[in-house]
Amino acid sequence: MTKKRFKTTKQSRFQAFERPSLRFSPNAWAKLRFLRDYGTTEVGGFGISSPDDLLYIEDVRLIQQACTSVSVVFDDAAVADFFDEQVDAGRRPEQFARLWLHTHPGDCPQPSLTDEETFSRVFGGTDWAVMFIVAAGGPTYCRIRFNVGPGCGTELDVAVDYDRPFAGTDFKVWEQEYWENVRCAAWALNDDPGDVLEPLPQLIGELDEWESIWDEGLGFGPVREAT
Secondary structure (H helix, E strand, C coil): CCCCCCCCCHHHHHCCCCCCEEEECHHHHHHHHHHHHHCCCCCEEEEEEECCEEEEEEEEEECCEEECCCCEEECHHHHHHHHHHHHHCCCCHHHHCCEEEEEECCCCCCCCHHHHHHHHHHHCCCCEEEEEEEECCCCEEEEEEECCCCCEEEECEEEECCCCCCCCCCHHHHHHHHHHHEEEHHHHCCCCHHHCCCCCHHHHHCHHHHHCCCCCCCCCCCCCCCC
């Protein structure tokens, strides 16, 4: 009896090293699309990820913000309150403060100069972070960046994961969340300018203190520089 020979090709040797993907639960994806299309401005928020798979987004949360068609400005106090709420709920910082999501009302998902500056300034002090953009009509852009050691980054694929259980849509709840958090910049001009603040990078940097109380062995946990 002859043994079968399996030819190993270059493709088969490397096909296991596929580019990782950022995956959404169907509910999280439906919610993000609803929020994108509800108004005419950009909207932004954070992805809430699974504790054992930090690139799997289970929910999308808005923060109080002032928006235009080309920008999103988070309220500092609202960001701090959101972080405290998530920690009190037992979530690790990398579950709620590493996935920055926002929408583009146009059909181009490529990050603007403002997006890149915000990503570097606000998330540059974290071990890793993701910038995700979804534009009108569905095109997306997603990039992960590591800030330890020499630093590096790569684009990620984006997928909706239908293999896990998921609940139904809840448009009224999502609509309420939109109205509680999103203000058009034209409305914001009538308010005290002090009420509209840029997110403070130190708020995210302070999460390192919270991280120390958690184990770091789950899933895609923080990347530490080798010693």
